[in-house]
Amino acid sequence: MRERRPAVSAAVWFVVLAAVSLAPVALLVLRALARTWLYPTLSPVVADGSALAAVLSLPRLRGALVASLLLALGTGVLATAMGCAAGRALVRARGGWRRVATAAAFLPVVAPPIALGVGIQVVALRLGLGGTLGGVMLAHLIPAAGYVTLYFVGALQGEDFALEDEARTLGATRWQTTWRVTIPVLRSRLRDAFVLGALVSWGQLALTLLVGAGSIRTLPVELLSYVRAGDDRLGAAAALVLAVPPLLAMGVVGLGARRTGAVA
Amino acid sequence: MSADQALPRRKRPEAGLTIAGLGVRFGERDGLADITCEVAPGERLALVGPSGVGKTSLLRTVAGLVAPLRGTIRVQGRAVEALRPEQRGIVYLHQAPALFPHLHVLDNIAFPMRLRGVGEEQARAEARRLLARVDLAGFAERRVTALSGGQKHRVALARALAATPDVLLLDEPFAALDPALRREVRDAVVALLDANGPAVVVVTHDVDEAVQFAHRMAVLLPSGLAQVDAVATVLRRPASVAVARFLGLPNIVVGEVDDAGHFTSALGAVPTTAARGPATLVAAADALSARLCSEGTGVVESVQMRVQGSVLVVRCGAERLMATPAPGTTIAVGDLVALSVEVDRVSVLSEGNARTGSHPQPDGTRAAADV
Numbered sequence: 001m002r003e004r005r006p007a008v009s010a011a012v013w014f015v016v017l018a019a020v021s022l023a024p025v026a027l028l029v030l031r032a033l034a035r036t037w038l039y040p041t042l043s044p045v046v047a048d049g050s051a052l053a054a055v056l057s058l059p060r061l062r063g064a065l066v067a068s069l070l071l072a073l074g075t076g077v078l079a080t081a082m083g084c085a086a087g088r089a090l091v092r093a094r095g096g097w098r099r100v101a102t103a104a105a106f107l108p109v110v111a112p113p114i115a116l117g118v119g120i121q122v123v124a125l126r127l128g129l130g131g132t133l134g135g136v137m138l139a140h141l142i143p144a145a146g147y148v149t150l151y152f153v154g155a156l157q158g159e160d161f162a163l164e165d166e167a168r169t170l171g172a173t174r175w176q177t178t179w180r181v182t183i184p185v186l187r188s189r190l191r192d193a194f195v196l197g198a199l200v201s202w203g204q205l206a207l208t209l210l211v212g213a214g215s216i217r218t219l220p221v222e223l224l225s226y227v228r229a230g231d232d233r234l235g236a237a238a239a240l241v242l243a244v245p246p247l248l249a250m251g252v253v254g255l256g257a258r259r260t261g262a263v264a
Numbered sequence: 265m266s267a268d269q270a271l272p273r274r275k276r277p278e279a280g281l282t283i284a285g286l287g288v289r290f291g292e293r294d295g296l297a298d299i300t301c302e303v304a305p306g307e308r309l310a311l312v313g314p315s316g317v318g319k320t321s322l323l324r325t326v327a328g329l330v331a332p333l334r335g336t337i338r339v340q341g342r343a344v345e346a347l348r349p350e351q352r353g354i355v356y357l358h359q360a361p362a363l364f365p366h367l368h369v370l371d372n373i374a375f376p377m378r379l380r381g382v383g384e385e386q387a388r389a390e391a392r393r394l395l396a397r398v399d400l401a402g403f404a405e406r407r408v409t410a411l412s413g414g415q416k417h418r419v420a421l422a423r424a425l426a427a428t429p430d431v432l433l434l435d436e437p438f439a440a441l442d443p444a445l446r447r448e449v450r451d452a453v454v455a456l457l458d459a460n461g462p463a464v465v466v467v468t469h470d471v472d473e474a475v476q477f478a479h480r481m482a483v484l485l486p487s488g489l490a491q492v493d494a495v496a497t498v499l500r501r502p503a504s505v506a507v508a509r510f511l512g513l514p515n516i517v518v519g520e521v522d523d524a525g526h527f528t529s530a531l532g533a534v535p536t537t538a539a540r541g542p543a544t545l546v547a548a549a550d551a552l553s554a555r556l557c558s559e560g561t562g563v564v565e566s567v568q569m570r571v572q573g574s575v576l577v578v579r580c581g582a583e584r585l586m587a588t589p590a591p592g593t594t595i596a597v598g599d600l601v602a603l604s605v606e607v608d609r610v611s612v613l614s615e616g617n618a619r620t621g622s623h624p625q626p627d628g629t630r631a632a633a634d635v
Contacts, residue, residue: 162362168349169327169356170376170427180375184366 031236051237072198079144079197087152108146117210131215139207144200280463287333303463310474313484327356355429361420363408370404376427394422434466508546514586530581536612551609552587557602
């Protein structure tokens with residue numbers, strides 16, 4: 001029997017997907033590099049890196065870059081630790097409460113960040129964490145830990161915990177088992193989870209605005225201020241600065257996955 | 265290795281593994297209750313039982329990976345039930361070898377020695393010695409993922425011995441292997457575990473494997489430990505009908521023991537020392553032999569061909585029995601046969617024994633009884 005051909009070939013779908021994914025990035029690069037882009041021309045009349053250089057020379061933006069990096073790194077580390085522990089507990093759990101706990105892990109992912117932020121803001125202010133880097137990091141941690149937990153619930157399905165059990169009976173304490181067995185075995189998945197947690201923090205705007213109370217200025221906050229001021233050129237350059245690190249991180253994850261044979 | 269091999273000498277009364285009144289949890293509910301048994305150093309005890317009865321749960325509880333509900337576990341006389349797994353001196357090996365994939369073969373074996381603080385050189389030298397004992401001397405720097413199934417089992421065993429355990433628990437170690445590989449791994453295990461080695465408990469649902477590997481056999485049924493005895497004793501004299509059924513003994517005949525000390529049933533009269541009253545006879549097919557007899561009470565319903573010879577299915581009154589043809593006899597379907605019972609190879613269980621699973625009394629003195 002002849003195999004039925006799909007109505008639209010895979011190549012067409014690939015082109016559509018590539019266009020949808022790449023077009024915004026391409027347009028962003030064009031806008032960031034465009035010095036003069038007159039209507040109705042489809043490409044910039046004059047293009048250079050002056051906007052990018054201008055943005056990077058601004059102390060405010062450099063400060064925002066550092067704040068974003070610190071928040072992403074801290075959130076990534078904490079979310080990975082929490083999500084890994086929670087994900088492992090959920091995968092190993094038995095009984096009815098497992099479903100309840102998994103649903104609870106979904107909540108920070110499902111709820112819009114701005115809705116979460118309103119609740120967090122009140123508590124953060126009362127704890128004296130409003131407008132501090134620590135307070136914003138804790139706020140970022142809520143959705144990031146949710147995503148990372150769900151990642152581990154999926155990544156550890158079918159995982160055999162025999163390695164750890166056997167390490168314990170071979171004489172390893174709980175800590176020795178964690179350092180000598182669990183972390184090395186989960187290394188590639190921990191790296192991916194860290195990148196995921198860091199990216200959730202990197203692009204976070206609503207929670208930063210609500211809990212940071214204007215004192216914590218990250219790259220998304222600065223970008224928003226350029227856009228609101230109508231400075232498209234600087235806004236696009238700042239957006240490019242915001243977009244490049246996640247793309248590099250994905251590249252690193254992809255390379256690492258290829259080297260270890262894991263699926264990114 | 266056979267079931268008749270000599271048992272290792274017990275070093276002292278409480279040496280090895282002693283379990284008393286142990287309650288084992290199954291997930292959220294109570295599982296096994298009142299498990300009691302002992303394993304001497306160097307002794308190999310096979311824990312057999314049907315799937316899902318709790319063999320693995322029992323092993324995990326002994327290893328400290330699951331908390332017991334009650335009872336005591338002693339290793340070399342030391343109570344360990346409240347200790348963490350790493351403090352018990354018990355190594356638990358999973359069915360599939362759980363080798364650390366990020367370590368080479370040698371580092372896997374050196375792992376427990378490094379935990380104990382053994383120096384790097386000494387640990388590696390000892391690991392190489394153990395690797396040679398499992399015939400894998402040239403594999404020290406290999407990745408464990410590059411090993412075959414049998415090689416992985418041998419490395420896991422070498423690593424377990426590197427921890428110098430007092431007790432070694434093997435959870436269906438041969439179940440996932442094909443028959444040829446199973447023999448290879450089993451022989452390697454037996455060669456490594458000498459009389460001065462740890463007390464060994466091996467879980468299996470394969471009775472033949474238990475016969476090949478163990479000195480003694482413990483039969484675990486849903487009601488608990490039904491019998492713990494020398495392998496040959498369990499096979500010849502199961503403690504209860506339930507044990508006989510698990511062992512796959514095909515002849516389970518209900519009857520009665522009379523005042524003269526005979527068990528009377530569809531088989532006829534078999535001498536026994538079992539108590540007077542209702543009783544059950546259990547026997548393997550080769551404990552009953554059939555010979556052609558025009559006045560025999562049995563009719564051959566079918567002849568089943570086996571590797572070891574043919575087995576007859578004989579209708580004897582209301583009972584369907586399995587027997588082997590007497591030497592030099594050719595028997596066909598429909599033939600009338602008389603059955604002889606090898607008295608020292610059958611068990612007559614009085615009703616109390618059959619219910620409670622207590623040990624049966626030795627049966628009569630005659631070598632065989634014609635029925």
